[in-house]
Amino acid sequence: MLESIVLYDIPGNATKGKAWSPNTWKTRFSLNIKGIPYRTVWVEYPDIVALSKQIGVGPTSTNEDGSPQYTLPAIYDPNTRTAVADSVAIARYLDQTYPSSGPSLIPKETDALHMAFIQAFRDVFFVNAGQLVLPATCAQLNPRSEAYFRRTREEMFNAKLEDLAPAGSEKRAQHWKGFEKALHTVKGWLAADGTEKVHVMGDRVSFADVVVASYLIWMKLVLGPESKEWADMMKWDGGYWERFMAEFDGWVTVDVGTEAEV
The missing domain is CATH 1.20.1050.10 (Glutathione S-transferase Yfyf (Class Pi); Chain A, domain 2)
Structure with a gap:
């Protein structure tokens, strides 16, 4: 039986469900569409860098000053002990790792x-x-x-x-x-x-x-x-x-x- 993937998201208070970010919704929708079990961990903006380093996920781009930029969404998959950031990279990971779960997101x-x-x-x-x-x-x-x-x-x-x-x-x-x-x-x-x-x-x-x-x-x-x-x-x-x-x-x-x- 699969262990739940951890989805790291940014909380808001516009809705009871807290989820608002378009970038993290891309991964939430991806997981929901493929029917892969997951659980959410809420991360405030100032904690994203520390969280990313804690789970072992790298930066997704660079800031204007050349420093690394860490962003959400990110996931940690306990089934493969893999951390992935960036919604497109996550979609590809889900397709490759769970090909029989739901439709292919990016054929x-x-x-x-x-x-x-x-x-x-x-x-x-x-x-x-x-x-x-x-x-x-x-x-x-x-x-x-x-x-x-x-x-x-x-x-x-x-x-x-x-x-x-x-x-x-x-x-x-x-x-x-x-x-x-x-x-x-x-x-x-x-x-x-x-x-x-x-x-x-x-x-x-x-x-x-x-x-x-x-x-x-x-x-x-x-x-x-x-x-x-x-x-x-x-x-x-x-x-x-x-x-x-x-x-x-x-x-x-x-x-x-x-x-x-x-």
Whole structure:
């Protein structure tokens, strides 16, 4: 019998389930889709470096000053005594290690297409969505993570988060128009042959779908599932995005988890 994989995630307070991060949702969805048992350990932002070193997982990139950057999601698999960070690397690991569990997330013949799609989606998504969702994200974090998130993101944008897209402002309205256009562009990719599709890579779910759903559920959770903004999004493109997200309803599960001991 398999021991549960440990998923390291960042807690928030926007929802009872705590899970909010689009990057960690990519791995949570991956595990849920493949039906692999796991348990969550919650890690605050300032503890990610120490936690990563503790479980033996390396940096996923470098900071602007050249220092190593450690990020979540990360997993530790007690069945193979393996630690892996980065959602794409984790998806590949799950496919290779548990090929008989659920569908293949990144079928080998689609590997290059997945990488191209993920980059293209991020490029169109963040032009406007970042300004809309980052302030709300910061507001729902626990104090230690909130301070870290605010400092790093305000350095990134060279502006206070509250000034990125204030509620009721023309700036916010323009970002929403830009974001609607961005999702319409993605919808166009999926309907290039004139037929509507709810899966990026064909007739079954793949990691490409997981990426899209993870960024959208981030917006849903931090803006509020009952918010007018989320309701408006679900009406775009004739309700296409509501139909797309409905495909993931059975995989939106979050365990209680435990706090990290770092």
